[in-house]
Amino acid sequence: MFCHLVTRLVARRVGPAFLLIVLAASEAWAQFDFVGSWAPIGTEDVQNDSVPVDYLGLALTEEGRARALSYNGSQKSIMEHQCQGWGAAYMVLGPFGLRVTSQMDPLTKNVLSFTIGAWEDWNEMIIWMDDRPRPTEHALHTQAGFTLGHWEGNALVARTTHVKAGFIRKTGVPLTDSATIDWRFYRHGDVLTVLMVATDPVYLVEPEIISKSFRLSRTPLDYR
Amino acid sequence: MRLGLATAATALLLALAVPAGIRARQPQQRGGAVAARSAQEAAPIDLTGYWVAYVTENWRYRMVTPAKGEYRRIPSSPAALPLINAWDPAADERAGNQCKSYGAGIIMSVPGRLHIAWQDADTLRIDTDAGNQTRLLRFSASTAATSASAPPSWQGESKANWERAAGQGAGGSLHVVTSNLRSGYLRKNGVPYSERTTVTEDFDVATLPDGGRLLLVNTVVEDPVYLTGPYVVSPHFKNESDGSKWEATPCSAIW
Numbered sequence: 001m002f003c004h005l006v007t008r009l010v011a012r013r014v015g016p017a018f019l020l021i022v023l024a025a026s027e028a029w030a031q032f033d034f035v036g037s038w039a040p041i042g043t044e045d046v047q048n049d050s051v052p053v054d055y056l057g058l059a060l061t062e063e064g065r066a067r068a069l070s071y072n073g074s075q076k077s078i079m080e081h082q083c084q085g086w087g088a089a090y091m092v093l094g095p096f097g098l099r100v101t102s103q104m105d106p107l108t109k110n111v112l113s114f115t116i117g118a119w120e121d122w123n124e125m126i127i128w129m130d131d132r133p134r135p136t137e138h139a140l141h142t143q144a145g146f147t148l149g150h151w152e153g154n155a156l157v158a159r160t161t162h163v164k165a166g167f168i169r170k171t172g173v174p175l176t177d178s179a180t181i182d183w184r185f186y187r188h189g190d191v192l193t194v195l196m197v198a199t200d201p202v203y204l205v206e207p208e209i210i211s212k213s214f215r216l217s218r219t220p221l222d223y224r
Numbered sequence: 225m226r227l228g229l230a231t232a233a234t235a236l237l238l239a240l241a242v243p244a245g246i247r248a249r250q251p252q253q254r255g256g257a258v259a260a261r262s263a264q265e266a267a268p269i270d271l272t273g274y275w276v277a278y279v280t281e282n283w284r285y286r287m288v289t290p291a292k293g294e295y296r297r298i299p300s301s302p303a304a305l306p307l308i309n310a311w312d313p314a315a316d317e318r319a320g321n322q323c324k325s326y327g328a329g330i331i332m333s334v335p336g337r338l339h340i341a342w343q344d345a346d347t348l349r350i351d352t353d354a355g356n357q358t359r360l361l362r363f364s365a366s367t368a369a370t371s372a373s374a375p376p377s378w379q380g381e382s383k384a385n386w387e388r389a390a391g392q393g394a395g396g397s398l399h400v401v402t403s404n405l406r407s408g409y410l411r412k413n414g415v416p417y418s419e420r421t422t423v424t425e426d427f428d429v430a431t432l433p434d435g436g437r438l439l440l441v442n443t444v445v446e447d448p449v450y451l452t453g454p455y456v457v458s459p460h461f462k463n464e465s466d467g468s469k470w471e472a473t474p475c476s477a478i479w
Contacts, residue, residue: 041456043297044281057283153395154387155428182433186442188387188397188426193442193458199433207433210280211440211458 031151032187034114037221038098038214046210047093052171064174064203071172085121087166088145088181092196092212094122097221105130114149114156117221127158135162141177149183156185168198168208176202190216262345263363268388268396269429271348275338275439275461276469282457286333289313289412289478298415304450311414313477323475326355327378327408329417332425332441333459337470348384348398355475361400376419380405387426398427410445410455412479418449437463 055068075081086094099117104110111129118124123142127149135146141162149158160181168175179200186193192214199207279286282297292311300308316322326334336354343349346364351357361384374381381404388396402423410417424444432438439461444454 041454043299043456044458045283045285045297046281057280057287154389154397155430180433184428184430184440186397186426186428186440188399188442191442191444191456193428193440195430195438195440195458195460197432197438208280209278209432209438209460211442211460212281213442213456213458215456 031156032154034156034185034187034192035100035102037217037219038100038192039217039221040095040097041213041215042095044212046212047169047171054171055169055173058169058173058208059205060173061203061205064200067203068169068171068173071174073172085123085143086170087143087163087175088125088147088160089166089168089175089196089198089210090122091116091125092194092210093169094119096122097217098192098194098214099221125160127156145181147183154186156183158183158185168200168204174203175200178202179204192216263348263384263386264342264345266386268386268394269398269427271340271398271427271429271439272342273340274464274467274470275340276464277333277335277337278438278460278462279335281459282333285411286335287479292413294413295411295415298410298455299451299453300415301450301452304416307416307450308414313414316477322477323355323357323378324407324414325409325412325477326352326357326475327417328359328380328382328402328405328423329408329421329445329447330410331355331357331359331379332443333457336473337464337467338439338461339467339470353470353472356472359402361398374404376404376406378406378408380423395429398425400425400427416450417445417447420449421445421447432462439463 052073053069055065060068076084091098096119101115101117102111103113103115105112113129114127116125116127123144125144125147127147129149132148134148139162141164143164143166145160145163147158147160149156151157160183163175163177163179163181165177166175167173175198179198182197182199184195186195193211194214195209195211197207197209198204284290285294285297293309295308316324331352334352334354336352339351341349343360346362348361348363350359350361357379359379359382361382363384380402382400382402384398384400386396387399388394402425403421405419405421405423407416407418409415424446426442428440428442430438430440440458441460442456442458444456445451446454
């Protein structure tokens with residue numbers, strides 16, 4: 001009798017709890033710690049070492065090639081271009097490391113967003129993790145664009161839209177403001193690998209795919 | 225009502241605690257949880273098939289033979305410089321060392337195609353059409369060769385294990401450590417790595433916006449002799465539907 005009562009009590013109290021635990025466990029987030037300072041490693045050349053008029057390995061359309069050939073590096077010194085900076089793709093194309101912070105919901109403590117800090121000529125990028133709706137097609141386009149992210153297996157997956165027209169190489173290879181950039185961030189030990197897939201219906205025949213690795217820095221990066 | 229509240233509170237507390245515990249255990253999960261099954265059965269991602277190198281990094285160092293002495297972006301040590309400057313591809317050919325630039329330290333960066341298949345339930349086999357090389361990634365100690373006594377080889381001995389992401393069907397990565405290598409080249413123009421080199425690789429598969437699949441191989445080469453620090457590259461490959469474009473070519477000291 002006593003055993004029967006205990007069994008019923010356990011079944012009523014622990015059973016549902018166990019079910020909820022199992023459900024919660026099966027939905028455990030496959031996350032890694034993205035926050036921190038990630039120093040550039042520099043052993044991979046992702047821009048053909050910025051040799052002018054060298055578009056080897058890039059699947060440019062004729063329009064893209066013509067536009068790239070018309071680029072002059074000195075245009076950045078013109079007053080109206082001096083503060084232009086570089087677009088979202090420069091995260092992997094540029095020589096800098098990544099300073100990643102997270103912002104949490106004060107009540108739920110869920111991560112609302114990750115911010116990859118700016119450096120001197122690159123605006124900070126916010127990766128929104130809260131499933132907010134993407135802005136309308138005609139919303140403001142910025143250098144950093146609008147980025148939504150989510151966890152997928154062992155990767156942080158994100159997509160950037162609403163970018164300003166910019167460049168995919170420092171030597172003037174262009175991207176339009178219709179470009180989208182898909183990102184995947186993988187972490188293996190102290191190495192963070194960023195996979196970028198840039199798609200542009202105007203200037204690229206096929207997506208440009210770049211991967212670049214960073215190493216976790218013991219000291220904070222400072223690009224002020 | 226009291227029972228319901230108690231149940232809910234217990235569930236909430238434990239539900240919050242369990243995922244954190246699972247996350248915390250992730251780094252230690254390297255294959256341990258799936259030891260009872262074969263590596264093939266336990267595979268969290270499918271790496272098999274044909275893959276073609278998609279060369280967008282280090283293009284000028286991979287697609288053509290760089291000039292002699294060009295070791296930019298490789299952290300070569302002072303001990304490597306005499307070898308770099310003495311590079312003689314004709315001498316390598318004469319000595320039968322034309323595969324020095326196809327060893328495990330560089331093979332995944334060599335432009336070409338991969339064919340990945342299961343040789344047996346615990347050995348993943350990678351064939352390359354460039355240089356006709358074969359890598360055997362062994363998951364089980366029982367299938368491993370007697371690596372301690374085996375002579376060094378171009379592809380060395382590779383120990384593999386799955387790293388599973390937490391969550392049902394969440395995927396994962398393949399982690400491979402390769403050693404017991406013959407000395408070879410990290411670049412076609414004779415930038416060396418020694419027999420004491422260790423190559424650590426992590427294989428991930430990503431889905432492309434067009435639905436295609438991409439294989440990403442994060443590679444860390446460490447050599448206490450000819451490198452001052454890790455040489456890190458991340459070559460990637462696009463999936464192909466079949467092997468119709470396979471073009472087997474022998475090793476060559478230059479392109």
